[in-house]
Amino acid sequence: MARLDGKIALITGATGGIGAETADLFAREGARLVLADTDDVALKDLAARLESAGAEVLPIRLDVSSGEDWAAAAEAVRARFGVLHVLVTLAGVVDWPGIEDTTEDGWDRVIAVNQTGTWLALRAVMPLLRASGNGSVITTSSVLGLVGSGAAAAYQASKGAVRLLAKTAAVEYATRGVRVNSVHPGVVATPMIQEILDEQGDQQPDVVRTPMRRAASPREIAPAYLYLASDESSYVTGAELVVDGGLTAH
């Protein structure tokens, strides 16, 4: 039996580096998928690829920072599947400046997508997760939601908020059939930071600070989501799963 047999999983940011890898892995483990992203073209391509490999996929164009989009998405999932077992929030954007150079627009955009978008997701689909009787939410924070880096002020604030939102939701829903955990990736080679990695390679300061001295491939991150989505983690809630090559170990 596959590890997600019978489960319906919604993934936001599904066409991104970690999102597409997670969608692929979940499909191989038997999940039926709801794939959400703003990138329409990439969404269609990914859905077609997974369907041709035998998966059942419902692609939804959705801006995670829009409550209206979330209401429509929740309704589409209810109409198609009736319930939801897994929510993975991977949609995210980054803004690199520190405190004094961050603009109000930059701040608002990052908080809207990363932080408000995570709460809107939880609010919209929690009734569907509760209806499954066995729901699991995996939010995406970062090592930058655990420790300060001296840059990316808005991003760090948003990822710190995601960490605590997951914990309070874990407590709120612990006896209501939904577990909530956060994943904290370190440096991962995806389109979000590819340009920086291409320019700086192994000399990129966060890579240098990583005891393993390399960035992760998205393939090394997706299994963390699989574990938390599966029933193998049935007693795990409110936890932070750090996947960072040792970056926050020192």
Ligand SMILES: NC(=O)c1ccc[n+]([C@@H]2O[C@H](COP(=O)([O-])OP(=O)(O)OC[C@H]3O[C@@H](n4cnc5c(N)ncnc54)[C@H](O)[C@@H]3O)[C@@H](O)[C@H]2O)c1
């Ligand atoms: N790459 C890293 O080093 C790293 C490290 C720690 C945490 N993360 C987090 O992992 C998550 C996935 O990032 P990634 O590295 O795969 O980046 P990515 O840029 O490859 O993927 C992000 C995805 O989110 C989508 N997206 C952006 N804004 C959206 C919105 N408003 N509504 C819906 N979708 C939207 C994009 O279209 C894209 O598909 C993000 O939350 C990111 O902050 C990444």
